[in-house]
Amino acid sequence: MLSIAHGPSGAFIVSKISNPLVSIPLAVLIHYLQDRVPHWDVGQGLTHGLKRKSHSFIQELFLDLPLSIIITYLLFQHNKDFNLFVWLGWFAGLLPDFIEFPRLFLKHNHPLLEWHHKFHKWFHVSIPNKFWGLLPQIATLLAITYFK
Numbered sequence: 001m002l003s004i005a006h007g008p009s010g011a012f013i014v015s016k017i018s019n020p021l022v023s024i025p026l027a028v029l030i031h032y033l034q035d036r037v038p039h040w041d042v043g044q045g046l047t048h049g050l051k052r053k054s055h056s057f058i059q060e061l062f063l064d065l066p067l068s069i070i071i072t073y074l075l076f077q078h079n080k081d082f083n084l085f086v087w088l089g090w091f092a093g094l095l096p097d098f099i100e101f102p103r104l105f106l107k108h109n110h111p112l113l114e115w116h117h118k119f120h121k122w123f124h125v126s127i128p129n130k131f132w133g134l135l136p137q138i139a140t141l142l143a144i145t146y147f148k
């Protein structure tokens with residue numbers, strides 16, 4: 001899924017479960033489960049050479065990631081004191097994708113990164129249809145907004 005779904009999901013989990021020893025690992029775990037839901041993300045098309053990595057990187061760095069921060073801020077921090085755990089939850093919700101970045105964009109292939117890539121890929125189900133691929137992510141954000 002996109003960072004706009006993963007980041008706020010991690011922040012949501014941490015905001016609901018006060019023990020970080022439980023909530024932070026859960027935020028990471030939920031990332032893998034969310035990736036199992038058929039979705040569209042900025043990496044769509046890379047595998048079949050339909051999209052360039054640089055295009056995907058620019059979309060991630062200048063659109064998806066900043067929007068994830070803005071949405072998390074608006075949902076959990078707007079008019080509130082700074083809450084480190086909200087941002088740790090945001091980070092934990094995105095950690096599996098952050099671990100992928102060196103391998104994907106810098107071609108850094110450490111054996112542990114390769115192992116994680118296979119593990120992450122096993123969960124990952126992306127689809128090219130933007131409507132059906134974005135719908136579960138929009139539903140996630142609406143659910144977080146409602147239940148926060």
Ligand SMILES: [Zn+2]
Nearest residue numbers: 001035096097
């Ligand atoms: Zn992922």
